[in-house]
Amino acid sequence: MSIFSSDSRTTWAQAFISGIPYAAFSSMQVVEIGKGFVTLLLPARATWTGDTKRNLIHAGCLSVLADTACGLAVGSAMEEMEPFATLDLRMDYLRPPVANVNVTCRATCHRLSRSVAFVRGELFQLGQAEPVATVNATFMRGTASTRKAPPATQPTPAEAAAHLVSPTSLDTSHYIRSTPVDTPETPARTGGRSPYVDFLGIHQQAQVDAGPVFRLPFQRDLIGNPILPALHGGVLAGFGETAMILHLMDTVPGILDAPRSVDFAIAYMRSAKPVDTFAQCTTVRQGNRVALAQVSIWQDDPQRPVANARGHFLMPREEG
Structure with missing residues (x-):
């Protein structure tokens, strides 16, 4: 019944x-x-x-x-x-x-x-x-x-x-920043145009051969499952999508403005713990008007992603 x-x-x-x-x-x-x-x-x-x-x-x-x-x-x-x-x-x-x-x-x-x-x-x-x-x-x-x-x-x-934990009573004090303190990084380069990216606090780490690595700092307001606890799956999606946009802006020449999302798909591999989360992207296809990118999202180990995602983006370019 x-x-x-x-x-x-x-x-x-x-x-x-x-x-x-x-x-x-x-x-x-x-x-x-x-x-x-x-x-x-x-x-x-x-x-x-x-x-x-x-x-x-x-x-x-x-x-x-x-x-x-x-x-x-x-x-x-x-x-x-x-x-x-x-x-x-x-x-x-x-x-x-x-x-x-x-x-x-x-x-x-x-x-x-x-x-x-x-x-x-x-x-x-x-x-x-x-x-x-x-x-x-x-x-x-x-x-x-x-x-x-x-x-x-x-x-x-x-x-x-009733088993759901009140947001005000959730204790996350034992979770710590997982980023090595000697990792060079800067705030995501959005030109001050993206309050949501500023809210997430996304940082970009030093450029590496495979492309930049992005870090999402842990915040207790980002939790979606208070029982485990685990980050909200939608937050991981937003982080992955942001990482792909920033990656395209950083690696594709001739872009006049931020790419705009056409579609986005994410597959979840395992629960994302309430710790810092990282993302690294690859440009799969670069056309004149549309780019296809994919992103791997992980926490403790790049070889054990918590999610993988891909998306198509409109690329603003000069007409020529």
């Missing part, structure tokens, strides 16, 4: 959001929820701006919203709550998202198999009838060992969410 009714889904979703430090910090709000679907709101904030010159939201903010909404859709589709984690997520950016305007994501879990959940969704901004982006994601459900017979008395949705 399902433990969810319409009201209890709302209670569970609100507890779920309030228990995720990044979602709570972002003031995300559940607008609507039902069996297998949710609409989640990300209120406008100057911090989310990715390009002040072009007045655009950073695409990584859309990824965080989409990942969170898709997770809520999976949870709302289940008969009994169990662990689940993002396997991969793909974003298609249909039109430029305007800065300082609310964004909503309506996500639907359209297939819930024994092992995997499949979700798709659309992201909208106030005043626009057409979506600014679409998302497709897959989630791994709890392993067989966690899918046990339900107890005689099922917990309420509020009790099922």
Whole structure:
């Protein structure tokens, strides 16, 4: 028997959001929820701006919203709550998202198999009838060992969410910066145009033969799973996408402005611990108008990435 009714889904979703430090910090709000679907709101904030010159939201903010909404859709589709984690997520950016305007994501879990959940969704901004982006994601459900017979008395949705740690009580004091202190680095070179990159605190380490290495310093507000704890998967996506843009700006000659995301896909290998995270990129294909890049994201060991991602980018160049 399902433990969810319409009201209890709302209670569970609100507890779920309030228990995720990044979602709570972002003031995300559940607008609507039902069996297998949710609409989640990300209120406008100057911090989310990715390009002040072009007045655009950073695409990584859309990824965080989409990942969170898709997770809520999976949870709302289940008969009994169990662990689940993002396997991969793909974003298609249909039109430029305007800065300082609310964004909503309506996500639907359209297939819930024994092992995997499949979700798709659309992201909208106030005043626009057409979506600014679409998302497709897959989630791994709890392993067989966690899918046990339900107890005689099922917990309420509020009790099922009670294991989530309050963002204010989460203790991360024992986690330390993992970067060697003698590693030369500078703040990411954005020309002061990207408040979101400044918020993430991304740094660029000294140029190496394979291209620059980027570092995302740990912040407790970036946590997405307070139980492990682990960084938010959407934050990893935003970091990876930023790293690819900075890599292209640093390595491709003749670029007039920051590349603009066309699409982005990320595959998660393992949970990202609450420590510093690193990324290094490769340009797979460089055309006149579009570049394809890929990025490896790791923490303790470059040979054991926590995620891999790739994306296409529009390259602003002089007409010649």
